[in-house]
Amino acid sequence: MKFLLYLLLALVVVPFQTTLLHYFSVFGVRPDLGLVAACLVGFLGGELDGLILGLILGCFQDMLSAGDLWINVVTKGGSGFLAGLAGRHMAHITPAVMTAGLAIISCLSSAVFLYSLNPADLDEVWLGVRSTIVVQAALDAAVGAGLYLLFRQRWSDDRMVTEGML
Amino acid sequence: MAISRSTYGTRRLAIVLFACLLIALFLLPSQSQRLLQYVGGPLGQVLSVPLAAFSTVDHGISETWSGYVALQAVHEENRQLRRDIDLLKGQNNQLRESVAAAQRYETLLSFKQQSPSQTVAAQVIGRDATNWYRGMILNKGEGDGVRPEMGVVTPAGVVGRIVKTNSTSSVVLLVTDPNNAIAGVVQRTRDEGVVEGTSNGRARLKYIPLLSRVQAGDRVVTSGLTGTFPRGLAIGGLTQVEKSEGDLFQSAEIEPEVDLSKLDEVLIITAPYDDAEAAQKLLQEIHGDRKKP
Numbered sequence: 001m002k003f004l005l006y007l008l009l010a011l012v013v014v015p016f017q018t019t020l021l022h023y024f025s026v027f028g029v030r031p032d033l034g035l036v037a038a039c040l041v042g043f044l045g046g047e048l049d050g051l052i053l054g055l056i057l058g059c060f061q062d063m064l065s066a067g068d069l070w071i072n073v074v075t076k077g078g079s080g081f082l083a084g085l086a087g088r089h090m091a092h093i094t095p096a097v098m099t100a101g102l103a104i105i106s107c108l109s110s111a112v113f114l115y116s117l118n119p120a121d122l123d124e125v126w127l128g129v130r131s132t133i134v135v136q137a138a139l140d141a142a143v144g145a146g147l148y149l150l151f152r153q154r155w156s157d158d159r160m161v162t163e164g165m166l
Numbered sequence: 167m168a169i170s171r172s173t174y175g176t177r178r179l180a181i182v183l184f185a186c187l188l189i190a191l192f193l194l195p196s197q198s199q200r201l202l203q204y205v206g207g208p209l210g211q212v213l214s215v216p217l218a219a220f221s222t223v224d225h226g227i228s229e230t231w232s233g234y235v236a237l238q239a240v241h242e243e244n245r246q247l248r249r250d251i252d253l254l255k256g257q258n259n260q261l262r263e264s265v266a267a268a269q270r271y272e273t274l275l276s277f278k279q280q281s282p283s284q285t286v287a288a289q290v291i292g293r294d295a296t297n298w299y300r301g302m303i304l305n306k307g308e309g310d311g312v313r314p315e316m317g318v319v320t321p322a323g324v325v326g327r328i329v330k331t332n333s334t335s336s337v338v339l340l341v342t343d344p345n346n347a348i349a350g351v352v353q354r355t356r357d358e359g360v361v362e363g364t365s366n367g368r369a370r371l372k373y374i375p376l377l378s379r380v381q382a383g384d385r386v387v388t389s390g391l392t393g394t395f396p397r398g399l400a401i402g403g404l405t406q407v408e409k410s411e412g413d414l415f416q417s418a419e420i421e422p423e424v425d426l427s428k429l430d431e432v433l434i435i436t437a438p439y440d441d442a443e444a445a446q447k448l449l450q451e452i453h454g455d456r457k458k459p
Contacts, residue, residue, distance in 0.1 A: 014295060015292070017295055019293075022293055032296065032297070064292065064295040066329050072295070113298045117344070
């Protein structure tokens with residue numbers, strides 16, 4: 001059931017990302033909704049959920065991207081898993097923690113992309129950092145924090161129920 | 167009694183005067199008209215004063231009625247008209263969009279008919295899923311005969327090449343992406359090179375021979391050597407030529423011919439040359455060019 005839910009989520013998020021999200025771009029950079037979704041689910045649902053959703057999202061994103069077929073699967077799956085690990089070791093997840101966590105994971109994910117592009121020199125690396133990594137990290141963090149604030153009550157209830165069951 | 171007589175006399179006088187007037191009007195029409203005009207001039211001036219006053223009041227009343235008392239009806243009519251305007255604006259926009267689309271399709275069709283290549287028209291339905299590649303998603307895929315490495319063009323020039331396909335869609339890597347490389351030739355000097363995308367969203371012609379006399383403003387077209395694109399499709403214009411000390415080649419920055427941020431429809435080249443005859447013709451042209459001094 002959860003798998004189907006994640007599948008549906010991915011079927012909504014990825015087309016939205018590719019078709020409509022450019023209206024919300026800043027300096028030509030769009031937030032990566034796939035990464036945000038994988039991280040949020042990882043933070044709040046655990047590493048397995050984050051990993052599964054990340055893999056599904058990454059698979060869909062790879063189909064609609066000019067990059068190598070592995071890169072989104074690896075980065076989104078890894079981001080979800082990492083977020084799950086981080087979430088498990090935190091007593092309280094606050095919007096500030098969510099923002100900082102998403103920014104760090106977004107930077108790590110973008111660094112993998114930058115590495116895969118084989119930049120010719122250090123100037124190109126810095127250009128990638130300045131023009132894409134920093135902006136995308138800020139956007140991902142802002143969108144993630146916004147979504148967390150929007151659905152915080154429901155998620156914290158779910159988390160308490162899950163922890164209580166555990 | 168005296169009053170009664172007087173009244174009676176006055177009435178008779180009046181009747182007589184009226185009869186005289188009628189007789190005068192019938193017997194002397196032009197003279198009587200002139201007399202009446204003469205008398206009517208000052209009378210009209212006198213009459214104009216109250217007439218103007220009454221007219222002002224009448225207008226005031228009329229305006230008050232239409233402007234205030236009948237405002238409810240006007241308000242309703244205004245709302246209706248505004249709704250109509252909005253509706254017409256919407257229809258107008260749709261029609262303008264249809265006209266623009268029809269013009270674009272006409273250009274595409276014209277280009278398709280003139281082009282020696284076999285092409286498939288496609289619409290841009292999205293952008294690359296990540297921020298790291300300059301790519302676009304097209305609504306034609308393997309089901310329409312689209313395969314990776316096929317060229318994508320518009321009537322203005324080269325757009326990029328297909329890098330991924332599935333049954334219903336495909337991903338095109340734009341000419342401005344650093345991972346893209348297309349064989350190009352400078353139209354004026356016939357110097358060949360490789361067009362690659364740059365990090366700043368433009369393109370660069372690399373490996374231009376050192377002794378080449380290329381200059382800013384020269385146009386770069388496809389050389390037709392790679393098989394993806396036919397020969398002679400516009401790629402862009404040179405904006406800056408760079409020649410460094412000790413380098414074996416020159417390079418030049420290219421401003422792409424196509425505005426890649428405003429693409430709606432493109433053509434995918436499924437076969438660079440339509441038939442053997444076209445290929446033969448091209449070969450003859452190439453040989454003809456080589457024979458020229």
